[in-house]
Amino acid sequence: MNKKYIFVVLAATILTMGFQGPQVPIQTNTETFDSITGAEYTVSFDEKTKILQLTVENPTERTLNTTYSFDVDGWEYSRDSLSLQPGATHYREYNITDGIHVEQNNHSVHLLTAGGSAQFDFSGEYSTLSSGGVPTPKITNITIDTGTARGNESTVVYVTVKNPSENVYVSHVVAHTQETSATSSMANPLPGTSETVKLELLEPVGSDVRGEIRLFMGKPNETEGALAQVEFSGSAASETEYARETYEPFSLDGPNGGYSYSSGAESGSVPAGVQWIVAGGLGLVLIGSVLWWRR
Structure with a gap:
């Protein structure tokens, strides 16, 4: 084989693969x-x-x-x-x-x-909704049941929050349903553990329930500190279904605690849309947001 040909082939191979110089040690x-x-x-x-x-x-x-x-x-x-x-x-x-x-x-x-x-x-700045590999508290289970609240038999929802990190977080769990406005509890699972909190709902005992759970740290009307938003539906007699949604900030002020379902939903189905009502410091500011639910 021609030496000139071999040289050209070798040169092309080197150029194709690229030249790698000595590795720079990691600076520590x-x-x-x-x-x-x-x-x-x-x-x-x-x-x-x-x-x-x-x-x-x-x-x-x-x-x-x-x-x-x-x-x-x-x-x-x-x-x-x-x-x-x-x-x-x-x-x-x-x-x-x-x-x-x-x-x-x-x-x-x-x-x-x-x-x-x-x-x-x-x-290093990290977002709670996009933490770049830094683990944060998360909702791992939601169950609607019949329980006791304030000494009375009531419809309740159990929400399990897991802390997969090696640090401590104090988070808020808030539930909104058709009949319930912003029932809440605090979740403080230690590192590597889970905690289940109970939220009272105002739906009649045994009825179908549809709503949303939010998990956040800090202020509810900001995405900073937000962790998760999950829609859920079911009853004490059936399996609770839930799916994760894009987090929407909310306010505890205003009619119905700042939250209401749109009208026209059929019984036994998931509502077709949700409207958020947020109150400002000097007056009510309406922010319409249509969230399509699964049927």
């Missing part, structure tokens, strides 16, 4: 310190990957015991106790993304042991 912030027992700590944090790297070494000729813990955005993320033989090394990696508090813009990772500590600060 690193701090080192000794514990009170003599263990040597090296802690690194990469803001881009949100990975915390921890190395603990025993440089002595005796067994060392040491305990460390660290928090993310003020809430304890992990705690561990080690017993290191002479010359032993302990290494761990933590992706702390699930510990970031989604409502904060300034964040911190603080690792502490007896005798030393390391802290890394970074910034």
Whole structure:
């Protein structure tokens, strides 16, 4: 085969594949310190990957015991106790993304042991409705039932809220139905747990119920802090059906608590449209919003 031909083929292959230079190492912030027992700590944090790297070494000729813990955005993320033989090394990696508090813009990772500590600060804005991988509270189940409210037999809806993060959130659960205006409760599941709250509804016991559940932190008339909106329908005698919707801010002021169904819906079916009524600080401002429901 002609050498010139081989050279042309090789050159074309290289140009097609592209030239890759040496990989640039990930830039991390690193701090080192000794514990009170003599263990040597090296802690690194990469803001881009949100990975915390921890190395603990025993440089002595005796067994060392040491305990460390660290928090993310003020809430304890992990705690561990080690017993290191002479010359032993302990290494761990933590992706702390699930510990970031989604409502904060300034964040911190603080690792502490007896005798030393390391802290890394970074910034990052996250939206509760589009959190970019940062876990936030979410509705995992809705069930209509017959229960007791204020000592009386009533129609109720149970809403399960899960906190998949490693941080603490306090959220509000609000239900609107055809007969009920903004019945609410607070949901405060601890990290990695779920909490089920009960909301009283004003529909007669045993009747069909149609409505919406909103989950949010902060103010109801803003999307900042909003977490979820779910439409639901069913009764105590049937399975509750629900589907997620685009979040719509609302107000607790105005007629019917700021919410009313449009007229003309047939019995036993999901309403064809919903109209939101929001009251302003100096007067009522009507904001029409048609939300198409599944039949």
